[in-house]
Amino acid sequence: MALHNDDTEESGDAVTDGGVVEEQQQTGFRPIARLNERFGSDFVESSQFWLPPFLLVGLFVYGAIIWNVMISLTDFQGFGTPDYSDLDLEMYARALGDSGFVDAAVNTFVLLIAFTLVTLAIGLGLAILIDRNIRFENTFRTIYLLPMSLSFVVTAQFWAWMYNFNNGVINIVLTSIGLDRVDWIGSPDIVLWAVVFALMWQFAGYAMVVYLAGLRAIPDEHYEAAKVDGASTLRMYWRVIIPQLKGSTISASVVLMVFALKAFDFLYSLVGGYRPPNGADILATKMVREAYANLNWAYSSAIAIMLFLMALSIVGPYLYYQYKEGHL
């Protein structure tokens, strides 16, 4: 801290000549001092720790994103190199005019919202039940969390078998209680909900763990106070406990939404290919199909960018919220 000298105000004239100015004692290196002044006391001194990852991430993540944006503005397809001399938004216009893209975007959005809401609700329910000092608490927790430890490739195969029209376990149960068989995978109106259900099954355990942590952080006094004031159990949770789970809800839903955008693996494994059943095409599968089946690199980059913007529109507000709350 002592290095933080006060003479910066005097250095109005530019001294960014890059020369090594060795000033002894407490004055320090002026540009460094100014950087430190601007960004915090250890900005330069700590740079050896954060700068390498900063540059690497910048190059390989953000650089790649920018490159992707550039490709999406070209007409690049097939083999060869993209022509960067003629950039336009043609691919985005094409996407908006492509009914396949619009369907995939709608499906992605529905999947995102439905999956997140249902999973949060189920996760919360499970967390509250487990938090009520039941027996075998840990066992139940493990059981609910277990599906998440399985790969999408495995769970998609499970569900493909379970949803089979003739001998899938779900239809067998339905027929045994006197209901009609349902064509889970084959009918375009149902398949997306079947996928949502399967994903919910896999991730409800995760939402449960996040909520459980949130519940454990609520002091017992709140429960006791609500009881003393005569609140019913339902009312107590609704009015006192659940409102305090805002943070858990937000962080769980961000993670879940990002998982929903990545449902590609699940759909790919469900049918063993890039083309999901009719009615379940999402942007991720469409993107991969355009890129690798049709070699439409520019078009699939445009889809990728729109998917990226969707993800950003989810994560962005969350980061802003965290920033406002002072967690960042």
Next chain:
Amino acid sequence: MTDDSDRLSRRRFVEATGAATLIGLAGCSGDGGGDGGDGSDGGDGGSENTDGSDGGDGGDSSGEPLEVLHGWTGGDGAAAAEALVEAFEEEYPDMEHEFNPIGGGGNQNLDAVVANRLQNNNPPSSFANWPGKNLQRYEGVLGEADSVWEAEGFEDVMVEEAVELHQYNGAFRAVPLGSHRLNCLFYNTSVVEEAGVDPDSLTSVSALIDALETVSTETDAVPMTHGMSGTWTTTQLWASTMLGKEGYDPYMNFIEGSPDEAAVQSAFESVAEILENYINDDASSIGLTESNQNIIEGNAAFIHQGNWAAGAFRNAEDFEYDEDWGFKTFPGSEGMYMLHFDSFLYPSNNPTPEKTDKFMAFAGSEAAQVAFNQYKGSIPTRTDVDMSAFGPYLQETQEDFANAEERPPNLQHGLGVDSETMSTLNDVISSEFSGPYNVEAATSGFIDAVSN
């Protein structure tokens, strides 16, 4: 204080070093990217004319092994690939080689790997794919195999369609290994007998539909098993129906980009009639393998497939040709052989031009075609092969092949339309024709997709 500042200058030194390293690093990776771009430019240049491959020929002194990518990983495909490799080793015992199978997703994974490697200018020596219009998507990255065709005299021994379909932009780009047939109808003998249907009498699509009706009233079996977890099965069923019901010319007009709307719609109507009434309930949740199983287990009477399906029948126990299962040319397309080729494509900027030439010459040889096809359930594309190693079914297929009046290219397996059109056709099937079956929308979608 002094201690502090002392440490500081050392820190500053570390900082400077770190920054310098990073700048160097960034510089390096920048260079790398630039090189990659240049490299693929070079590939382009090479493929436009013979220069590239000639230059490559000269420089094949490198010890790089021959690398061949293919997608034959399942069942009979794996056995066929193994037989091919064995035959190759016999022919070239000293050549180092890597045959890399990349299975899954019906060649999708293979295509993706190949696309990536070609894009990164890191081509394999050769890779398996379809010739015909499918070659269009490899525009600019395929070299020439003219010298192989000439040296081996392939033009004289291959069927005429193979000669035609392996050329693109005025040069040979690939060598055929074998051929499947697509206009096939297979049946379970005991089921059709139980229903009292004589498959050989089915010479029109309407006769087929009548027979399906008979099967559904006379037996408990599914009249026609269909696996449509992928759309390709429906697309190829439509193609066979189009060929069988409307005939050769309307089919070819469709493929060549001047479709007749009435013909397209009429074919769709027949397919819709079949799919709405006579297929298995779980069609949308099963694929080819399970669908085939329905025939083997006697749960279904008929199946339309390319004759790779016969490979599954052959591998099934106690399931013999003519006794347990039978073959009928798809009704209405008698005398025609809807073509399919399995071929090896020749990437330009080839890592091992000399070895690749040898391999390509081998792939078109009798030894390779016999070794591979008898296991794959396909037939040689050469017309001078001794068929005695093949079973009776493939011998008959080969006779049909040799004597066919017409050999129209297929729609779904690369020969007839380019890959983008094929993808659009499958989009149409997926959104309009995988239940509910919307004949009008599918018709206009197909017509838009192929019309020039």
